Amino acid sequence: MNIGQASSHSGVSAKMIRYYESIGLMPEAGRTQAGYRVYSERDVHLLRFVRRARDLGFALEDIRMLLGLWQDDARPSAAVKEIALKHIDELTRKIAELQAMKRSLQHLAEACHGDDRPDCPILDDLGSPGSRGDEDRCH
Amino acid sequence: MNIGQASSHSGVSAKMIRYYESIGLMPEAGRTQAGYRVYSERDVHLLRFVRRARDLGFALEDIRMLLGLWQDDARPSAAVKEIALKHIDELTRKIAELQAMKRSLQHLAEACHGDDRPDCPILDDLGSPGSRGDEDRCH
DNA sequence: CCTTGACCTTCCCATGATGGGAAGCCTTAT
DNA sequence: ATAAGGCTTCCCATCATGGGAAGGTCAAGG
Structure with missing residues (x-):
């Protein structure tokens, strides 16, 4: 082949x-x-x-280890599970991070008229010297 | 400074x-x-x-546009909102993708004993010839 | 006055996983 | 025999960031 x-x-x-x-x-x-x-x-x-x-979503270095375990008839399944659980943690972390971004952005976008006028809460937030505004108050 | x-x-x-x-x-x-x-x-x-x-989570190219709008007193807020909504879509897509991975992996991890024995549903799944070999590539 | 250490400069390299493309060789079908 | 298409290697690009080397600059203390 x-x-x-x-x-x-x-x-x-x-x-x-x-x-x-x-x-x-x-x-x-x-x-x-x-x-x-x-x-x-x-x-x-x-x-x-x-x-x-x-x-x-496994990284190539994880896959290298998984391949090794796959080809090892005597592997303990705990070794495999550990890699999987570590990756699940990583996925959980990333998901939470993206969801936090999405939540903040959605609140800002909802407050934005989205018309011809220039005033825009999104830019106000990005440019404001203070805190993020709705992120700490909400949820 | x-x-x-x-x-x-x-x-x-x-x-x-x-x-x-x-x-x-x-x-x-x-x-x-x-x-x-x-x-x-x-x-x-x-x-x-x-x-x-x-x-x-905005990309630098998005930020370039946002900065331009921020400094333009006559910007229509719709232009800002459009960028924000596009980014929200992207976040939504990525979150869904990661959640799908997490779900699959969690099912596999739950089925894995995680002890000294070698049998492991995670490796079985990764190595099984069954689902999805050569056909549809999604990107 | 001179040294020291903390700062600054530019330049190059590395990441992770992938794609693009060029130059050149090989195979197969017409 | 020739054209098309597959294969090879090699280099470059992505995206945002960090690391580090070699060398210039500044401020403070001996």
């Missing part, structure tokens, strides 16, 4: 397959005499693993 | 102040004879504006 086939079978772009190889996430692919990379079903399986883990 | 003062008064690092100047987000600072950048209260005000907008 060429890299193009491996790509379409795994959902990982050829560019990324080469990159994963370069950082040691994927084993070095075999080569034809002409230098083309050659992939097996097993490689495609690995790539799909990486793609799924990426879809769940 | 030196860049260090401007930094501590605005909460923007000196590094970033220079960067914002280099990309034309901030006007070129005046210089002392020795080449030190010089800042006024007004510049600090601008920097605080940028910092607040960053805290709300």
Whole structure:
């Protein structure tokens, strides 16, 4: 299988397959005499693993560890769960951060007429020297 | 005021102040004879504006527009609101994406014993050939 | 007066994960 | 035989930020 086939079978772009190889996430692919990379079903399986883990938001360094555990028949499931829980915490943190931004912005946007007149609570807030205004009062 | 003062008064690092100047987000600072950048209260005000907008998650290109509108006494508030609403949409999208990841991962983590035994639903899911291999790419 | 330490300057490099594209070689189908 | 398209490597760009080196400047204290 060429890299193009491996790509379409795994959902990982050829560019990324080469990159994963370069950082040691994927084993070095075999080569034809002409230098083309050659992939097996097993490689495609690995790539799909990486793609799924990426879809769940894992960083490549986490995926490196997950791949190691996946291929280790004697792994303790606790090791896997720990990585997953750490990532869940990270997701929770990011979600809360974005939600705080969204809440503040929504309050400001609701207060803004959105017409031809120049007065705008959004700019007033951004430019005010004091505190954020509604963020501390509300919720 | 030196860049260090401007930094501590605005909460923007000196590094970033220079960067914002280099990309034309901030006007070129005046210089002392020795080449030190010089800042006024007004510049600090601008920097605080940028910092607040960053805290709300706006991209620098959005902030460039917001700064333009802020300094334009005749702006229509609709222009500001449009930028804000677009950003709210983006936040909403990202939040939903992260929440979907979190949900999936939580289900998997709940099903994982997290002990010394090797069987692990998380790895089973990541490695299963089943859902979603080569077809639809969503971006 | 000279040293010291804290500041400033510019310039280069790194991040994380990905895409774009050029120059050149290989394969396959017409 | 030639054209199309796939493959190779290499370099560059993103986005916002930090790190650090090499060197100039300023203020205070011996």
